Amino acid sequence: MTLQHDPRQNHLLAALPRDEYENLAPHLERVDLTLGDSLVESGKVMRHVYFPTDSIVSLLCVMEDGDSTEIAVVGAEGIVGISLFMGGETTPSRAIVQSAGTAYRVKGQVIKDEFYRAGPLQGLLLRYTQALLTQMAQTAVCNRHHSLDQQLCRWLLLSLDRLPTNELIMTQELIANMLGVRREGVTESAGKLQKAGLISYHRGRITVLDRLGLEARVCEC
Amino acid sequence: MTLQHDPRQNHLLAALPRDEYENLAPHLERVDLTLGDSLVESGKVMRHVYFPTDSIVSLLCVMEDGDSTEIAVVGAEGIVGISLFMGGETTPSRAIVQSAGTAYRVKGQVIKDEFYRAGPLQGLLLRYTQALLTQMAQTAVCNRHHSLDQQLCRWLLLSLDRLPTNELIMTQELIANMLGVRREGVTESAGKLQKAGLISYHRGRITVLDRLGLEARVCEC
DNA sequence: ACGCTTCCGTGCGTTAGCGTACAAAGTGCC
DNA sequence: GGCACTTTGTACGCTAACGCACGGAAGCGT
Numbered sequence: 349m350t351l352q353h354d355p356r357q358n359h360l361l362a363a364l365p366r367d368e369y370e371n372l373a374p375h376l377e378r379v380d381l382t383l384g385d386s387l388v389e390s391g392k393v394m395r396h397v398y399f400p401t402d403s404i405v406s407l408l409c410v411m412e413d414g415d416s417t418e419i420a421v422v423g424a425e426g427i428v429g430i431s432l433f434m435g436g437e438t439t440p441s442r443a444i445v446q447s448a449g450t451a452y453r454v455k456g457q458v459i460k461d462e463f464y465r466a467g468p469l470q471g472l473l474l475r476y477t478q479a480l481l482t483q484m485a486q487t488a489v490c491n492r493h494h495s496l497d498q499q500l501c502r503w504l505l506l507s508l509d510r511l512p513t514n515e516l517i518m519t520q521e522l523i524a525n526m527l528g529v530r531r532e533g534v535t536e537s538a539g540k541l542q543k544a545g546l547i548s549y550h551r552g553r554i555t556v557l558d559r560l561g562l563e564a565r566v567c568e569c
Numbered sequence: 570m571t572l573q574h575d576p577r578q579n580h581l582l583a584a585l586p587r588d589e590y591e592n593l594a595p596h597l598e599r600v601d602l603t604l605g606d607s608l609v610e611s612g613k614v615m616r617h618v619y620f621p622t623d624s625i626v627s628l629l630c631v632m633e634d635g636d637s638t639e640i641a642v643v644g645a646e647g648i649v650g651i652s653l654f655m656g657g658e659t660t661p662s663r664a665i666v667q668s669a670g671t672a673y674r675v676k677g678q679v680i681k682d683e684f685y686r687a688g689p690l691q692g693l694l695l696r697y698t699q700a701l702l703t704q705m706a707q708t709a710v711c712n713r714h715h716s717l718d719q720q721l722c723r724w725l726l727l728s729l730d731r732l733p734t735n736e737l738i739m740t741q742e743l744i745a746n747m748l749g750v751r752r753e754g755v756t757e758s759a760g761k762l763q764k765a766g767l768i769s770y771h772r773g774r775i776t777v778l779d780r781l782g783l784e785a786r787v788c789e790c
Numbered sequence: 791a792c793g794c795t796t797c798c799g800t801g802c803g804t805t806a807g808c809g810t811a812c813a814a815a816g817t818g819c820c
Numbered sequence: 821g822g823c824a825c826t827t828t829g830t831a832c833g834c835t836a837a838c839g840c841a842c843g844g845a846a847g848c849g850t
Binding site for chain 2: 409410411412415416417419430431433434435436439440441464466471474475477478480481482484485486487488489491492493528567568569
């Protein structure tokens with residue numbers, strides 16, 4: 349039963365007309381991503397773009413001194429490696445696997461060719477890029493104006509939206525890294541949420557109990 | 570002498586091959602922008618894209634409660650209204666004129682047609698969009714990790730890069746609005762810079778005296 | 791059962807930036 | 821010159837988040 353791993357679980361691939369998809373299909377290579385994998389190293393040349401199906405990837409912006417911040421999250425609704433078709437083969441950001449799972453990748457040249465043929469794929473990718481821009485803007489303003497509590501809620505929801513279950517495998521340390529804050533800060537905020545009965549976590553395993561409760565706490569972002 | 574107002578002062582237009590440019594030229598409409606003008610209201614439908622020549626435009630992300638943050642700055646090197654050709658006719662961000670000057674605008678439909686003809690303009694716009702993404706990422710990480718002092722330096726330099734002179738017309742109040750911080754905070758930071766002899770300002774008129782000094786203080790962003 | 795490592799809790803003092811309030815200085819208008 | 825308005829300076833208490841340091845607890849291997 350390979351249906352469990354259909355590339356068309358990715359929404360962009362699913363939105364392609366059948367013939368276009370058949371065209372691309374031979375170039376799709378399945379990869380299993382494990383937590384912490386780095387798909388794109390900041391500044392390095394990229395060879396593939398990735399279409400996540402049941403995995404989640406975080407886009408981080410890393411600075412010279414090692415500090416970093418998550419600028420966007422990509423799941424089955426998107427694609428990792430935008431800059432390949434946007435022009436310029438490097439990005440200033442790093443892409444880290446935030447939730448283990450599967451993705452399908454295609455060679456950079458293939459996606460470029462498809463993109464510049466100006467078919468339906470192009471429109472899809474452009475619209476997704478636009479959505480990504482929006483997400484980044486939200487992140488920026490949220491970083492500026494909202495409390496860590498709210499940002500944590502937002503982060504949990506962003507992840508939850510891209511997950512089939514309500515369980516995240518993720519230590520507080522890692523979350524802190526993504527958000528660009530202290531680990532202790534996450535401990536504290538997560539403690540509040542746990543006390544409020546919204547989540548329960550245990551050694552790198554976070555279960556969301558009350559999604560609506562989280563939504564009530566989160567900012568509009 | 571209309572050379573002072575040549576659309577090709579905009580770098581994107583300047584990079585077009587002559588025939589492509591001649592194609593577009595009849596649709597270019599000159600507009601004079603004054604400080605504080607709003608080119609794009611968050612959520613509203615856009616009718617034009619703008620190519621600034623000697624004006625500067627700030628892209629702000631505004632929230633429901635009125636708080637806002639600048640997410641990018643656009644000058645002669647770019648274009649305002651990306652989402653028109655990226656798909657989706659609205660943006661979540663607002664575009665405010667930060668420095669008065671001239672820009673050339675074209676109707677949304679025209680730029681779309683040109684874009685989807687997949688000529689040289691398309692590549693230029695895509696690459697610029699990629700650059701914008703990078704700028705936004707930098708802004709996000711800078712918001713998170715750097716002091717107001719550094720952010721102010723960065724902001725001054727970003728503006729300076731897009732200006733023919735070393736004088737900015739901009740009150741501290743407005744800067745604070747852009748950066749999404751308190752006015753008093755800007756007063757304080759600006760005071761430090763003034764004491765250090767890097768800038769001098771006076772009632773909405775900031776003169777940069779020592780650009781290298783600013784660069785020494787700013788973060789890598 | 792033992793030790794090791796990872797993960798989480800907690801408790802300091804410190805600091806950057808916020809909110810508020812008000813004073814001073816420059817500008818323009820009559 | 822007088823008056824209203826804008827812009828900038830300053831002060832004070834407050835809070836969120838930081839940096840650091842430690843202690844405990846859960847899991848893992850042997």
